[in-house]
Amino acid sequence: MSNIQTRIINIVSNNRDISKETGRILKHKLEKNGFFVPEIFDANADLIVCIGGDGSFLRTLHENNFPDIPIIGINTGHLGFFQELSPYQLDEFIFRYEKGDYITQELHLVEAIICTKKHCVEIVGINEIAIKGDKSRTLHLNISLDDSFLEKFSGDGVLVATPTGSTAYNYSLGGSIVDPRLDLLQITPIAPIATTAYRSFTSSIIVPKDSTIKIYPEYAFENSILIITDGMEYKHDKIEEIHLRMSDLKPKILRLKTYDFWNKAKEKFL
Incomplete structure (x- = not known):
């Protein structure tokens, strides 16, 4: 001692x-x-x-x-x-x-690099980082996993949860509960639109710890995106891309x- x-x-x-x-x-x-x-x-x-x-x-x-x-x-x-x-x-x-x-x-934490037309910033989440529409607007997000295009998401947003955060906001969205000893990330849709016009995943996706999740917004309204980490909201003007991965912290x-x-x-x- x-x-x-x-x-x-x-x-x-x-x-x-x-x-x-x-x-x-x-x-x-x-x-x-x-x-x-x-x-x-x-x-x-x-x-x-x-x-x-x-x-x-x-x-x-x-x-x-x-x-x-x-x-x-x-x-x-x-x-x-x-x-x-x-x-x-x-x-x-x-x-x-x-x-x-x-x-x-x-x-195991999650980090996001958020790049606007002027600069890039980094944020960290213990439970999750969520990308949502400002003023409840529908978002259209092109989502890739590493170098593979995953989907053009339409809906209220997406959440990237850590194992620790799997029992938080992620769970209320219908995401999976994950044992915190596992080292992975979970992508969970928030009110996805799944119709003949839009094809979005309606269940969560589990990805390995060394994956990079890349999100490129399509804007109907400029500055219509909120970034939320562990319940704290951030607004950045004219976001062009967001990269999320497991943090080294x-x-x-x-x-x-x-x-x-x-x-x-x-x-x-x-």
Whole structure:
């Protein structure tokens, strides 16, 4: 175990009263056990504890640029699919953490390079990146997989989900639940139009981790595309192409050794 000077744990919480109170109690318990909890985020910490719901978990990773520090969540929200612990488990968590009774699991992220007529920008998604029509307009997208043309999609949009994100927006669209240990991407249509005039896939497509998904919009209205990553919307003028692939970033989530993905999936969804 590292010495006391390096036993630093960041606590991050949302602004709900229950989250702030849980954070206060956890800080007190950790300090009694010889840990140091800084007032501001420390990039040299051994662990991040995120208190809140799934939104707080996603926001913590985004706002801190996907740090190379394991993160564990305490659920004070609703579904809590990312969150490992409940507020009543603080003592158990500290005991098991000190014993090393945990594993770390890599999160496989998706990245998009978005090129407009003027420049290119990069965004990263933990759960997903979605391409949708602004003001509910129908999109027409030419989609290729590596060097193979896949389809001319028509509909509300497409979503590219990570294994972690398969149980999020992807699942509500009828996409497949994917074991997070798998390293792949999933392309899921959003309200596709499948008629004699338009031929779009109506089910999700699973692609290997080294694939590049290339999307070229056809515009009926300029600037009619929204890019949404983990619930955050971005608008870029005159997008010409979007390339999506698996990101090289691999933040780590800390799980107690009793964690089982499929048991959690049954608990949350069935």
